[in-house]
């Protein structure tokens with residue numbers, strides 16, 4: 079099922095990304111997930127075909143495409159490697175942050191390198207707070223942290239949202255024990271005095287709008303995961319025999335597939351739709367719905383694979399772990415629903 | 425939370441196991457998962473206490489306790505380390521139990537005694553590459569040639585496979601006869617023609633071993649038949665009746681462990697300056713989890729209790745308990761992980777391990793779909 083707003087250029091882009099993912103990612107993705115290493119050489123290669131400056135205007139060496147193009151790209155890459163898709167999404171969005179909020183000289187200094195991939199950008203995705211010990215210090219998770227040259231995060235200073243950009247320093251600590259998204263180079267840092275020193279800051283005037291777009295990108299990773307789990311489960315159920323029948327012939331397997339398909343389709347439509355209207359609430363709803371759906375869909379995907387869903391020979395268990403990370407790390411879905419409910423009634 | 429079904433003896437045993445788990449296992453559990461190695465040092469301590477033979481009579485090397493006590497053991501261990509708990513469950517429910525229920529006196533003497541005492545480790549080989557849910561589709565063959573069985577075939581996903589000394593397994597004497605052609609056998613580690621193959625790299629339960637088993641012209645003495653010829657299907661169906669309760673209680677233990685942790689965390693951590701437990705969205709998750717866990721607990725201990733009252737088959741009750749507890753546990757672990765936010769996503773906190781571990785409970789010893797078939801067959805008849 080495709081969304082009617084998709085233009086030919088998006089469809090072509092999707093084909094390119096599909097080809098890229100199949101040739102550059104599929105043979106290494108499971109191994110790199112096991113090791114917890116990023117797909118850095120693929121990162122370089124996608125830079126060569128313009129995948130790292132999607133939103134950056136041509137004057138700064140980018141492709142100057144629209145937001146939906148980035149969504150389509152991320153979704154397609156996520157079908158093979160959710161981690162890689164996340165890295166690409168966050169790098170591109172970091173560029174967008176510089177483009178939107180950076181000073182002219184800053185843009186000139188960095189955007190060319192970013193859009194060609196000479197420089198890799200990272201960003202803290204957990205713009206919503208996470209629980210902390212009663213008198214503890216806040217920590218942030220930075221996607222691409224281990225291999226980026228520069229990264230950004232946002233802080234509230236005097237009730238004003240600011241985007242802080244830093245050259246990568248020692249404060250970033252590699253998170254080697256993430257449950258999922260293990261090839262996204264996720265690192266963490268403590269949000270203390272040290273983290274705020276020697277940096278560049280820009281004011282963000284509409285932080286909600288900005289971050290809801292980032293969360294929509296995470297949702298498009300979830301969309302890709304949904305599609306891929308569904309496609310895998312469909313083909314597996316058409317190959318696997320038990321009781322002298324294809325498992326696709328069993329009613330309970332069929333209903334699982336139907337539940338997966340409806341969520342996968344709906345996720346895609348709602349994300350595409352939300353990307354094309356200028357409405358924060360729409361994006362939040364799309365993103366919570368989609369990330370929750372991806373957990374549901376991957377859980378059923380594992381189930382349809384049976385014992386084979388539980389082992390690392392197949393991508394299903396990775397999708398499941400990746401989906402859980404997505405559902406939580408930009409703010410738990412359950413908590414975000416409270417915020418959505420608040421918006422709906424205010 | 426109080427639970428009405430326990431006698432004082434059960435409570436005392438529970439407290440003993442709980443104490444052990446806290447003292448010996450809690451700090452180790454993350455490391456067991458991290459290393460992905462079989463926890464020999466823990467298993468040795470468990471065996472010293474006789475806990476690898478809890479429900480078997482003392483004359484067979486066991487502790488002579490009831491089914492409920494055994495289920496308590498698995499729950500309390502699973503609350504802390506599911507990898508260790510599934511090792512015990514496979515050993516007791518799937519290897520010892522069928523020998524106890526179907527073995528000759530000599531077989532019990534030879535195998536059950538050292539297994540119950542923990543001097544040997546047991547395992548159960550039913551699943552094959554092409555025979556998972558359809559375990560009756562066994563392709564491994566057994567031919568009686570003279571006074572020896574000749575075994576050929578491959579088993580897959582066998583818990584304790586590599587470390588087991590005694591393996592109960594199924595093979596077909598006559599594939600035409602389908603389920604009525606299957607017999608059960610016992611093979612010992614080191615038997616010529618028998619070998620543990622590839623070890624699985626799994627999402628969870630990473631401290632437990634899951635292996636392939638290969639039989640290549642493996643010769644077994646005639647007396648290694650377990651039960652009667654052509655009755656292997658019955659042997660494993662009965663074995664799974666009890667085995668399901670042990671997988672169900674594994675799920676229950678994991679869910680309880682997750683809830684315990686979630687409660688503590690919600691007390692001690694704050695979000696935007698407000699303690700987590702004061703948020704309604706957190707209260708809802710915790711309240712739902714506590715309620716569902718209590719319901720699962722009743723199903724599990726009800727099934728165990730029926731066994732203790734001498735009920736021969738607990739097919740329906742065991743299947744319901746396993747189905748419900750395993751689905752509850754996945755839900756509970758995932759939701760509580762969400763309370764922890766990003767702390768739920770790394771090994772520094774146990775929640776991500778709980779979710780990875782518990783997912784297997786919806787798959788192993790019959791998937792949730794198969795449990796639903798078992799239950800509806802009990803309801804509608806065949």
Ligand SMILES: Cc1cc2nc3c(=O)[nH]c(=O)nc-3n(C[C@H](O)[C@H](O)[C@H](O)COP(=O)(O)OP(=O)(O)OC[C@H]3O[C@@H](n4cnc5c(N)ncnc54)[C@H](O)[C@@H]3O)c2cc1C
Nearest residue numbers: 325328381382384385550551556557581583789790791793
């Ligand atoms: C970690 C681990 C430990 C294990 N330990 C052991 C062990 O110690 N001993 C042992 O013998 N086995 C063991 N197993 C194997 C386990 O019992 C099987 O994986 C399980 O029974 C499912 O079989 P399968 O993997 O072949 O899935 P399949 O049977 O291929 O099932 C695939 C999908 O089809 C569905 N399905 C199949 N048949 C039907 C039907 N009739 N109606 C509706 N839906 C259906 C299933 O529910 C599932 O969703 C273990 C597995 C794992 C992963």
